[in-house]
Each structure stands twice: as structure tokens, then as C-alpha cells.
Amino acid sequence: MSATAYDTHQRLRTKAIRQLKKKSYDDAIKTISDGAVSMLEQGEQGSGCDLGVYLVDILDQSSKPCDQDAREKIIKIVSLAKNDFWRKKLIDAAVRWSVKASRNPAGDSFLRLGIAEVLTKESSFYLAETHYIAACVTPPASSSAQVPEHAPKAFALMMVEWLKTFAQDASQQTGEKRDAEVIERIEAGKWALRALMPLLSLKASEAARGFLSIFISRLAAKHSTLLLPVTPNPRPYTAPAGAENAPSPPQNLQMSITANPDLNFGQMALALSLHAKASKASSGRVPDGLRNAWVALVRQYEREGDAIHEEGISDTIPTISKSYFDMQPSRPQGNFMQDMLSSLMGGGQQGKQSQIAGGVPEPVQPLVIKQVPQPVFQSAAEDEQSADDPEGGAAEALEEEDLD
Template structure:
């Protein structure tokens, strides 16, 4: 144990939390200061040397102990200093040890006030810059999504889980959005909108396996809670269909569940259309005296699908949702709509402004 940490512990044991915080911060600042002789060129990255590593250990240990004493503000301040002034400044990646440490700090911070967001904002900014994912470290997002789900903060939990392409995160997201849907005054009639949040969002991120896992689990929850929704189920594609032998065919055992909600039927078909992509015709077309493969069949299927279900599902006709489905057509099926901004985020903001009574404002099934 370093002499500085020993002094921090002595201050903590005596209840002098202010001095403990100040001792940790000033010692870390001194350890992190660039050398006075032969300083590195301006703009260069300082090394993660022995002194920087000692500062990291001091800041983490002091932050953890302050949080355990209930000193959330002081603990988070040291945690942010660790992330910003040590790991981010020295371009240290988020490895197993760093991830375990920051998750422990997040857990000790708790949900009160804005302290956890202050800490996690710094963590995601650091991990996004050091290669852990464009939105920050996926495993930390998943941990935070699961934590917020237990706290019944469904909206924010879903935002963290949507950037995670893992099957575990997709199943948790299905639980989050289905539990959120139960607070909606429309009950079972509203579940399609909540299913759309997960399915369409994952598809726009090209997380097709996560989208499949999410929708399958969400459907199982919905049908268990509302058995009368189920109309029929059949293998997809049907064994007699030429699509069954196509390279774009879904894996064996895939099943399409027809429900009373057109929105749930649309999402199942939209997912499979996106998975198939532009595709080729499942049948050959005779041109002149020979049979040829007709390309672009997937694009036609997607356009027909939208045309049909926009008549049955009112919220699919909303401008922000149409922008989102147009974006999916561009990503997965080669369509090139003229659009600006981020239609998916606009859709999410419009459809899911809050839980319960503040949930999706767009009507329809």
C-alpha cells in the first residue's frame, strides 16, 4: 500500500472525507504531471508508465472506498478523474481489469441524483475513443441496461441495450419493452409499438441476429400474457416454397406466428425481408428462349410489404416511421431514398417519449 493511500485510509477512518478526497486528487495530479526536464512535445500522448499506473490505482481505490462510505460526489469525482485524466489521456483501452473496476464504481454509485450519469458519460466517451464500440463499451452498456431494468427505468434501459448486439442483451431488451408495454393504457393492442422499438432499431444497426432473438422472445412473452393474440403458426418458409432451398432461406426450425395484431405480423415479415436482402427471385423468369434468375426480388417484396401494412397499421404511416422504414430499405435492400437527419432517432423520440401514460402516442395496432 502506498503512503498516499495509507493517508487516505486514515482520513476515511476518522470520518474526514474531504481530506481523503483532496489527498487522493492532489497526489494523483502530482503523479500524472509531465516531467519538467525534457517534456514531451505538445500534443503527444503521455505514457502509461509506473507513475500513471500508481495514480490509477490510488484514484480507483479511493473512489471505491469513498462510495462505500456514501460519499457519492467525492467518489464519482475521483472516478471521472481516473477515466479522463489517466485512461483517456493516455489512450488506455478498456480491458478486463478496467471494465471490472468501472462496473464496480457504477454499482457503488447507485441511482440517486445525476452522479451515475456523470460517471457513465465519462466512461462511454473514453471507451468510444479507444475502440470498444462507437457508442462505448458494449459490456458496460449491457450491465447498465440490466441494472436500469431492475430499477424499472425502461426507457433509459432500452437505450443502453439497443447498442448491444448480443443475444443476452436482446432477450433482456424484450423483457424491458414488454414490461414497459404493460403500463400502456392500451395493453395488448399496444405491444406492436414496443416490439417495433427493438426490432427496427436493431435492424437499422444491422444487428439481424439480435433483432431475431429480440422479436422471438418478445412474441413468446406477448403470447403467454395474451393467448388470444395467436391465430396460427407455420414453418417459414413453407417446405413447398422455392425459398426453402434458396441461399437466403432462414435457418431450419424458423416459424412465423400469425397474430391478431397486424403490427406484429409486419415486424416478423420485415425482419425476414431484411435478412434476405436484395435477393434473387425464388422462381426463374423466361427471357427469349432461356430461363434466367430475376434479381431484386427482395426489394419488390419489401415495397409490397410496406404498401400492404401501412394500410393496416396507422403508426406505420407517420412521417418519422416512414423515414425509418425508408432507411431500412436503403441499408438492407439497396433502395436510395432522399432523406436527412436520423429517422430512427426521430421515430423513437416520437413513439417512446416516456413510460406508462407517456408511452407511444401513435395509435393503431
């Protein structure tokens, strides 16, 4: 930091402190917001981000809502900052404040989406991922936050772009013989599950549905061989055996029969979860047919799929089993399929919002989103079968009748 920048930084903070003493919160917010932008435009990263963090502190002190004006100021500063620990400090502070201001454990959805879109523009896809997930999580009824309507689509488009970039980089690896399009088609399902499974585990099923619909449609339009040559394809979801009479199956839910076992699993996982959710909402119970179909699906994919064994994806199976299918493991660790089958969840008590003395709600606990680890490319030498046969026999990963 130059001497001039340091002096300017100190003068801005001193001016804001005087304004805060007078309770002139709007003036203090403008002083620090404009100052942060000016510093960053001059390349003063440390000073600009420090003022951004101070802006968040002033918003907190003034009990300002996380409204459009506050979001725009924060996102503007984030967009001008470089990708380093200073910006991470600013983003973390902004998210913590938005949790408190919106009373949404995931933080203000529009702020999270705005941050995600800034990170996407600079191709910081991995950093953007959890912000997109948070933006799609349905806020509690006590929160003033709302899920942006376009969040699932924005998330899907980001994942499509990330997959494309990953495939292009992978195709340039030494010894790799497959081109980027083949790699992209093979890896597509893993990218879908990175988003789908966490969203389902966080009970954001409608966002998961919106995400997967856009993700598959974009890839199918790009890769003509992604969908298997069967008719019709896609086809409407049909209830599994034993659940034909379950109330309210998903309406207009289409199943694309693909040559990718991860995509097939993801679609069935989503369909069965939505069906179980609708059944519980209507009748208060989950038919055995849906439970059995879910168990069979997971068992099959556990044998034939790869992504299900990855940290961050495998962890979601017990949560989804409990949330949608009323199945609860009796032990916290061990084989998740055995645990899932060991017992069925009883009624249980409904959670109540705890309050401290005087009826004032307790502070909202931030939602912790466990992120799937960075994707690692499996080279052609490590996956000779896939190199010789790009589809690797994946067409048989989910039998056609399982999709009916």
C-alpha cells in the same frame, strides 16, 4: 458535499496525480476507483461521480484497453450512483472513452450492456434502451469489441418488463376500463418495433432476430390470445412471389401469426431483410420479388399501423430500404414511400477507413442512436374502439397469405 468529504476527495485526487507523474497507472486507477466507491457508499454523490469521471480520464491517459477489469470498475461505480446529472456525466464519459479504446463507434458492447442492466434493475427502462441497442450493434472489423451473446435476450426481457410496467400504470389511469393484460397485448407490437427497427437500421439483423424471437415467445406464453387460432402457428417463413429461387432464404425462421399488426409487420420486416441480406451475400443482388414484397409490406402497414408514424421508427424505413433492398430515395425529405421508390441504388464505392498522415487511423466517430420518444399512453377515452374491442380488428392487419 461535507467538509470531510471534500477533504477526502481532494486528497484522493492529489495522491492519484503523484502516482500518474510516476507513471504508476495501476496504482492511480486503484486509488480513484476505490475512492469513488467509498464516497458513493457514504452517500457523497457528487464526489463519487466526479472521481468516477476522473477514473475514466486516467484509463484514457494510460491507454488501458476496455477490458473486463476496467468495465467492472466503471459499472460498480455506476451501480452505486443515484440517477441524476452526475451519474449521466459519468456514463457519458465512460461511453466516449470506450468508443476510443475499443475503436467501436457504438462503444464497448459489454460495457454498454453492463450499464443497461444496472439501469434496468432500477426500472430506468427508457435510459437503458439505447445502451441495449448499442450493445447489440455489430462492431466493425477494425474493432476489438464483440457483441455479448446474451445481449439480444437481455434486451428482450427488459422490453417485456417495461411493457408490463407501462400497462400496469396505464390501467390505473382515470377513466381507463381495460385491465393491464389487455393493454399489454395491444401495446406489445409497439414495444417490439422500438427495438427491432433501430437494430435493423443499424445492420444488427441477427441481434434483431434474437430479440424478436425471445420477445414474442415470452408474450405468447403469457397471453394465450396473442396468437391467432390457425394451424400451424407459428409457421416457417416462405419466400414471397418472385423470390422463390433467391439464394439462401432464412433458415428455421418462424412466423407467429398474431392479432397485433405491429408484431406482424415487425416479423415480416425482419424476415424480408434477412432474406435480402442472404441473397446479396450469395449472389450480389436482391431479387425484384423481395423488393416488391418489402414495398407492399410498408405500404400496407403505413395505412393500417400506428407505430410506423412515430419519430424514430418511421425514420428507419429509408435506411432499411437502402441497406437491405438496395433502394435509395432521391430526396432527403418528403413522403418516405415515394422517395424509396424513386430510384434504385447503383453499385457505389465501398467505404474505406480514412487515415491521417503516417498510417495512424483517425479517431473513431461515436455512433449516434436516435431514440424513439418516451411512450405515451392513449387512454380509453381517446381510443374507444380499442376499449370496446381490445383487438380492434387487428387480426386482419396482415393477411394470412402475406405470411406464407
